Amino acid sequence: MDINIAEAVEGEDALTYAGSLPVPNVQEMERSNPMQVPERYIRNQEDMPKTTDAIHLSCEIPVIDLSLLSNGHKEELKKLELACEEWGFFQVVNHGVAEEVLQGMKYSASEFFELPLQEKNKYAMASDDIQGYGQAFVVSEEQKLDWSDILVLVIYPTRFRKLKFWPNAPKEFKEKIEVYSNEVKRVGEELLCSLSLIMGMDKDTLLGLHKEFVQALRVNYYPTCSIPDQVLGVSPHSDTSILTILMQDDDVTGLQIKHSGEWVPVKPIPNALVVNIGDVIEIWSNGKYRSIEHRAVTNKNRARISFASFILPHDDVEIEPFDHLVDSQQPIKIYKKEMVRCNLSCIPDRFKRSEEDKSKGVDLSVLSPQIPVIDLALLSSENVEELKKLEWACKCWGFFMATNHGIPEEVLQRVKDAAAGFFELPFEEKKAYSLDSNEMQGYGQPFMVSEEKLDWSDSLILRIYPSHFQKLKFWPTTPADFRDTVETYSTEVRKVAETLLGSLSLTMGMTKDALLRLHKDMAQALRVNYYPTCRNPDQVIGISPHSDATSISILLQDDDVTGLEIQHDGGWVPVHPILNSLVVNIGDVIEVNIKKFHHLKDFIYN
Ligand code: OGA
Ligand code: NI
Secondary structure, eight states: OEEEEEOOOOOGGGGSOSOOOOOOOHHHHHHHOTTOOOGGGOOOGGGSOOOGGGHHHHTTSOEEEHHHHHTTOHHHHHHHHHHHHHTSEEEEESOOOOHHHHHHHHHHHHHHHHSOHHHHGGGBOOTTOSSEEEOOOOOOTTSOOOSOEEEEEEEESGGGOOGGGSOOOSTTHHHHHHHHHHHHHHHHHHHHHHHHHHTTSOTTHHHHTOSOOEEEEEEEEEOOOSOGGGOOSEEEEOOOSSEEEEEEOSSOOOEEEEETTEEEEOOOOTTOEEEEEOHHHHHHTTTSSOOOOEEEOOOSSOOEEEEEEEEEOOTTSOOSOOGGGOOSSSOOOOOOOOOOOOOOSSOOGGGOOOHHHHHSSEEOGGGGGGSOEEEHHHHHTTOHHHHHHHHHHHHHTSEEEEESOOOOHHHHHHHHHHHHHHHHSOHHHHHTTBOBTTTTBEEEOOOOTTOOSOOSOEEEEEEEESGGGOOGGGSOOOSTTHHHHHHHHHHHHHHHHHHHHHHHHHHTTSOTTHHHHHTTTOOEEEEEEEOOOOSOGGGOOSSOSOOOSEEEEEEOOOSSOOOOEEEETTEEEEOOOOTTOEEEEEOHHHHHHHHHHHHHTTSOOO
């Protein structure tokens, strides 16, 4: 039985965070003592900038002509497609933003950063706010610090603006920000039209997804540094945005992007804008277009200013792959109403796996005993050792067994019995609860859209929380205590999930309630999987390889039949049941959140 705590929805309260730790102003530090660089900025040897080896790749970074794109020029669209697939970064020329708008913005910003600290601090970021002047978000004392100061403003929708953070000096700065941002908005919209086209959709599909976009500006100021080889201006990260549009100085190189395993500097083209694909497009495109890791380095002689405009999704937008971009190479969980399978005595071809499928991945059953076992009672009491173990389990396995979870054995037994009772019913009776693909609830065979091979299993999927998603018509009435039992079990699972999210927040260096707050209205769904016996188990798979589109999944399995296998070190490791324990796995959403939080530390939005 597979109990999924499904996708998390973020609310506006995701905008406030547990506070950032105070961090020195870098520009002041450098000003008062140019030769001194505190330990906390000095990177480990292996993180050092290595630029020289990849300079030759710099001139291969695609350059896209926006005016051609916007006229639907075929060649240019092809170029854009290639850029998104292979680089995730490109420079945009002929974008129609007047040179004086670009230069005016740069000029005003550098005047702002030249102001005395006391002046700039009038706009100081509060420790729990995302907007204002200050330093990147810092969550742990051990974290290496970025050699930069920033000014962050939310620009659109205008009702999100906090004008108290908009500098009054230099006088014309506000207006420059307004004009520039409005131009960037247009460039972003034109790019989204072209992106819609190359993703095989109507021109305005991506734009139409949004009632409104969120646009935020982050101005980065990188002071000079006496030992540029040992510090970073911005730590490696990917952007959580849909798109990021960056304006950089025309004559100082700092931005580097990861390509073919190397850090490639993005050499400025005068008046061009640098655009990169953010995590959202990576997800929408089901991984076809890439959100590339990048960082900024500093130098001895010249301070550098860059302007990153993030085009972000609003809460009303779903962030999941577009159906038509899901294929068997990149399977993702999407449900579809389909055939009913009756005859279990022979295996229809569609269930048979090719030799290749089955041999994919070596048998690593020797590793089974090494799957981490985590004591949830210890986690609840914030036992440091156990938290470390959790962190390691998430990093190295993404899976662990949870013991001491507090769910009474009797509840576990009852829910197993109830499920077994349901699946034993005659097919006619179970059919009364048939899967509705729109609802994603009911009894049947949910499976991936374009996966031609079928899973040797039937499922019952019920949405449990928020309770207005519950549709009782899908809830079996036989066995008689089914509803009651599922209700009790789900309440218990929710408590376990809360403990886990609390501990996961701690291991990510946030306050305990951070992830829970993100899951304002935590959604929870139950999927009961029934794997009939199979005469030729070597030729079928109960459930195809997949990762869960959830935050975390909590699985209760039979105590005496092994079936679940997880991918580890390039092989498949069977998860042998431990009596009364649960199996937990980290789903895609937490993985995205980890990325997001990593990024939050230096951008802080979304
Ligand atoms: C950012 C960023 C790079 C740069 O602000 O997210 O990646 O060149 N900046 O300043
Ligand atoms: Ni970035």
